[in-house]
Amino acid sequence: MSSSAPAAQAIPTPVHDHRAIMRVIGGIVLCILLAALDQTVVIPAVPAxxxxxxxxxxxxxxxxxxxxxxxVTTPLYGKLSDSxxxxxxLMVAITLFIGASVACALAQTLGQLILFRALQGVGGGGLMSLAQAAIADVVAPRQRGRxxxxxxxxxxxxxIAGPLVGGWVSDYMSxxxxxxxxxxxxxxAMxxxxRGLAMLAPRGGxxxxxxxxxxxxxxAIVAFLLAMSWGGDVYDWLSPELAALLLAAAVAxxxxxxxxxxxxxxxxxxxLFANRAYVMGVAASALSALNIFLCIFALPLHFQLxxxxxxxTSGLLVMPFLLATVAGNFIVAWVAPRVGRMRGILTAGxxxxxxxxxxxxxxTPAVPLAVVLMAMTLAGVGLGITMVATLMSVQNxxxxxxxxxxxxxxxxLRSLGSALGGALAxxxxxxxxRHALAASGVKQALDLGALRHGSEALAQLSPAVRHVLADGVESGFHLIFAAGAAASVLALLVVRSMPDLELRSSVTEHAATLAMD
Structure with missing residues (x-):
């Protein structure tokens, strides 16, 4: 940081007052709600x-x-909205989302529903990215955590509520x-x-x-996501199909x-990628997303298997982790304006x-459940801190x-990291x-992909295989969480080498000078 940068003696006031910002936040919150619900609410309704x-x-x-x-459409919305x-x-995205939702509700075949869900994704891609960018337009980086x-x-x-709502609606309504x-x-939301975004200066260049x-x-995105979705399930990781997808992603x-x-x-x-602080912030954020989805995948299965x-019950036991990530967000909201820099906050996270x-x-299974809950809460708080703090650092x-x-x-990159986290786990x-099964000499044919469905897979196994399962899955979870810890350590090394820049006090302050200092 250059010596010419003024040292803030007090928490600066954002360009817009709190009431004006909350008018923006109200609509954005509904956009986030729509985007989040549509990723989870449909899952329990699939059988119906x-x-x-x-x-x-x-x-x-x-x-x-x-x-x-x-x-795929997330970066396109972001780029076009700059112009x-x-x-x-955002009006375009919400309109597409509503129209596709009506089409989904009226679908008469599975093929139609899949097509309309894809069209819904065209709108949904703008909800999250434009909401986050709009906040950056009206709130100074130093105040943004709140x-x-x-x-x-x-x-x-x-x-959390999406799967519960989806299950209830599909059971009792339609x-x-x-x-x-x-x-x-x-x-x-529209x-x-x-009304709320009318305060933003129009762009018409x-x-x-x-x-x-x-x-x-x-x-590149489609090839990578398909590889992560199909790997180890539809195709073996060493199959030609997976190799072709990953090669296509690399070439793209x-x-x-x-x-x-x-x-x-x-x-x-x-x-963007010549900016060291930006690149490191994005890399760290992708590792955070990897870890959060690794935990979301692994923790329910750990409690079941x-x-x-x-x-x-496993869903309820995972709730402390999810709530802890929210607590981590609010820790950043309270600390960031007072500290004014992010590297220490990221380090702690x-x-x-x-x-x-x-x-x-x-x-191990002998360890009290309370210890497991405390450990996952600590991990959730830390990862929650890093998700908000990396976004603030990057936008700064x-x-x-x-x-x-x-x-x-x-x-x-967060979405790709999330996909990689679930696939890795x-x-x-x-x-x-598979290694434990081979070492035991058990010959029973198994669908190893059934492990991903948790306790439902256990009833189909013989007592001998269940014994092998106990050893194999316990070792598997040790590896999963060790890999997550390694990803956190790698992210820690990344953020410790980031420039420790002061958070800007105004949305109009030029960020390029900060990045070059």
């Missing part, structure tokens, strides 16, 4: 959908189609109401965002869309790097996350012209169980 539409093939695509398309404005693009905490709380509550409810919520860059980025990334250097208005401006809990995961990697060094593109790229569990 299959029965109603008489379709039992490719059911996973009801969820996967939305996830892939929303991830055309957040409010205009409002990010509100969004994180909504996201966590929606993630799965179609899961999509109809998006219409009034979407219209309310009205609130249109000419934009030359980098369509080739967008296509190459889409190919290489071509994208070439294209972005020559494009007049690149989808991912190369200047190691401690004998049923599916409902990754240390806490690593310690919690190390304890989880060492526990972005120039205003790059806020949308830079935030969109961060969210995409599932693969380690399956491989360790």
């Amino acid at each position: 959908i299959a029965n109603d539409l008489n379709g039992f093939g490719h059911l996973s695509w009801i969820v996967t189609a939305y996830l892939i398309v929303s991830t 055309f404005g957040r409010r205009r693009l 409002y990010q905490g509100y969004l994180a709380t909504v996201w966590a509550v929606a993630s 799965w179609r109401w899961l999509f109809w409810v998006n219409v009034p919520l979407g219209l309310l 009205a609130m965002c249109h 000419p934009a030359r869309v980098d369509w080739l860059g967008a296509l190459l980025l889409a190919v 990334v290489a071509l994208l790097a070439w294209q972005e250097r020559r494009a007049a208005d690149p989808m991912l401006p190369p200047r 190691v401690r004998g809990a049923d599916a409902s 990754y240390v806490a996350g690593a310690l919690g995961l190390i304890v989880l990697a060492l526990v 060094v972005l120039e205003r012209r790059d806020t949308g593109a830079g935030t969109g790229a961060l969210l995409v 599932g693969t380690l569990l399956t491989l360790e169980f």
Whole structure:
């Protein structure tokens, strides 16, 4: 940091007052709610959908189609909003989301529903990225944690409530109401965002869309997400199909790097990746997302396969971890304005996350449940701290012209990290169980992918195999949480080498000077 930067003696006041910011937050919160619910609420309704539409093939695509398309469109919305404005693009995204929700509710075949879910993802991709970018437009980085905490709380509550709501609605009403409810919520979000975001300065500069860059980025994202989704389940990790997908992703990334250097208005401006603070912040954030989804995947299975809990009980036991991540968000909201720098906060978060995961990697079935809950709470608080703190750090060094593109790229890398975390946990569990099964000499044929369905798989196994299962899955969870701890340590090393920049006191202060100091 240069000596010319003024040292803040008090917590600065944001450009907009709290009441004006809350008018923006109200609509954005509804956007976050819609985006979060649509990732989880449909999952428990899948059996009811299959029965109603008489379709039992490719059911996973009801969820996967939305996830892939929303991830692909996230950076496109971010980049276009830098030219055309957040409010205009957010209106487009919400309109598409509502229209596709109506189409999903009216779908008559499984193929139609999958197609309409993909179209819904086109709208959903803008909800999260534009919401985060809009906050960056109206709240100074030093104050941003407070409002990010509100969004994180909504996201966590929606993630917890989504499966419960989806199951209840599909049991007692109709799965179609899961999509109809998006219409009034979407219209309310549209009205609130249109009014609240009116304070933003209009953007109307000419934009030359980098369509080739967008296509190459889409190919890379789709290939990687398909590989993570199919690996160890549909195809073996060493299969030619998985190798082809990963190779396609790598080639697309290489071509994208070439294209972005020559494009007049690149989808991912190369200047972003010349910024050391930005690159390190994005890398650390992706590792945080990897760890959170590794835990979300592994913890319920740990309680079911190691401690004998049923599916409902395991879901309740995971809630302390999810609530702890929200607590971590609010810790950042309270500490960041007072400290004014993020490296120390990030260090504390990754240390806490690593310690919690190390304890989880060492526990055995004989360890009291209270110890497991304390360890996962510590890990949740630490990882919750890092998710908000990395976003604040990254947006702090972005120039205003790059806020949308830079935030969109961060969210995409988080999505890829999340997919990798779930795939890593599932693969380690399956491989360790396979090793234990081979060492025991048990000959019973097994669908190893059934392990991912938790306690439902146990009833189908013989007593001998259950004994092997106990040893294999326990070792698998040790490896999973050890890998998570290693990822936290790696992220810690990354953030310790980041420039410890002062958080800007105004949304209009030029970030480029901070990044160069």
